[in-house]
Amino acid sequence: MTLDRLVIRRPDDWHVHLRDGAMLKAVLPFTARQFGRAIVMPNLKPPATHAADAAAYRDRIRAALPDGVAFTPLMTAYLTDGTDAEDLARGFEEGVFAAAKLYPANATTNSAHGVTSIDRITPVLERMADIGMPLLIHGEVTDQSVDIFDREAVFIDSTLAPLLDRHPSLRVVLEHVTTADAVAFVRAHAASGRIGATITAHHLLINRSHIFQGGIRPHLYCLPIAKRESHRLALVGAATSGEAPFFLGTDTAPHTVTAKEAACGCAGCFTAANALELYAEAFEDAGALDRLEAFASLNGPRFYGLPPNEERVVLERRPTVVPDVILVSEGDAVLPFRSGETLRWSFAGAA
Numbered sequence: 001m002t003l004d005r006l007v008i009r010r011p012d013d014w015h016v017h018l019r020d021g022a023m024l025k026a027v028l029p030f031t032a033r034q035f036g037r038a039i040v041m042p043n044l045k046p047p048a049t050h051a052a053d054a055a056a057y058r059d060r061i062r063a064a065l066p067d068g069v070a071f072t073p074l075m076t077a078y079l080t081d082g083t084d085a086e087d088l089a090r091g092f093e094e095g096v097f098a099a100a101k102l103y104p105a106n107a108t109t110n111s112a113h114g115v116t117s118i119d120r121i122t123p124v125l126e127r128m129a130d131i132g133m134p135l136l137i138h139g140e141v142t143d144q145s146v147d148i149f150d151r152e153a154v155f156i157d158s159t160l161a162p163l164l165d166r167h168p169s170l171r172v173v174l175e176h177v178t179t180a181d182a183v184a185f186v187r188a189h190a191a192s193g194r195i196g197a198t199i200t201a202h203h204l205l206i207n208r209s210h211i212f213q214g215g216i217r218p219h220l221y222c223l224p225i226a227k228r229e230s231h232r233l234a235l236v237g238a239a240t241s242g243e244a245p246f247f248l249g250t251d252t253a254p255h256t257v258t259a260k261e262a263a264c265g266c267a268g269c270f271t272a273a274n275a276l277e278l279y280a281e282a283f284e285d286a287g288a289l290d291r292l293e294a295f296a297s298l299n300g301p302r303f304y305g306l307p308p309n310e311e312r313v314v315l316e317r318r319p320t321v322v323p324d325v326i327l328v329s330e331g332d333a334v335l336p337f338r339s340g341e342t343l344r345w346s347f348a349g350a351a
Contacts, residue, residue, distance in 0.1 A: 008292060014249040016251070017254065026328045054075040079121060102115055104155075149227055173197065183197075200222075204236055247295060253268025274320065280292060280344075281345060283295075314350070315348065316348045
């Protein structure tokens with residue numbers, strides 16, 4: 001029997017880039033329309049490194065919300081070699097920070113101020129472990145001698161495994177996992193309840209060959225980069241399993257068309273325009289629509305110690321066309337993932 005209507009608790013996005021200024025105003029309504037809460041990335045220019053920075057950014061997000069939309073931004077701290085452990089702990093205890101984000105320096109967009117060595121932030125990690133503050137990790141090594149398709153697997157072996165051994169009570173989310181290696185690692189540590197992993201819609205739907213179909217497709221370029229088909233299938237298996245450590249994080253990352261279609265284009269896929277519809281396609285293709293709610297609405301809140309949203313939302317089986325572009329300002333626009341294509345599912349709003 002074909003399911004034509006799916007009702008689930010309102011989901012949350014546990015990894016989102018909202019940017020700032022005109023870009024924030026342009027992209028925020030898409031995330032707030034579908035999700036009740038979102039973990040907001042701090043890699044602004046300059047980054048949100050202190051509690052005061054995050055509180056001010058949260059105010060700007062709230063001010064940019066469309067009238068009548070209920071949405072809770074959950075703020076994160078951008079870790080640097082010089083992060084003040086006490087400011088971090090105070091921000092967490094006062095409810096400004098929900099987590100802290102570790103970018104290895106120069107691993108991805110706006111990560112130049114990131115951590116150059118895990119050893120440099122040992123006191124910060126110890127403090128985070130003491131107070132139960134989650135550490136969110138962009139899990140790639142930055143050694144240019146390591147093949148770009150191997151950087152996640154190498155990071156897990158060289159950095160993440162020793163990190164968990166050194167800090168046995170630290171709670172960690174491995175962000176936007178892209179490999180079978182990451183899935184296996186998270187599963188091996190699942191019993192501890194202290195490790196989670198977010199999975200994006202685009203990594204469920206594309207493999208590395210899609211980036212080069214008919215030519216270079218810069219709007220499919222993201223970091224971590226999409227891997228071979230065997231890894232995509234491992235991600236689909238994890239996301240659709242219903243297993244507690246795996247939950248929704250779009251990593252929606254808007255860049256202007258000119259920034260993407262450049263000699264040195266930016267990494268990131270903008271999936272917020274139709275995020276739930278994209279996930280629904282991936283779950284339907286795997287015959288697992290009945291497990292979408294666990295992945296999208298239940299596992300994330302459980303990891304973060306928050307109640308699931310009470311409101312329900314509806315997905316309907318009827319065609320929806322992805323917008324061609326999202327206007328940001330005069331002369332600037334963002335091209336959504338699958339721009340102009342027709343998806344099988346439509347987000348119908350609250351139940």
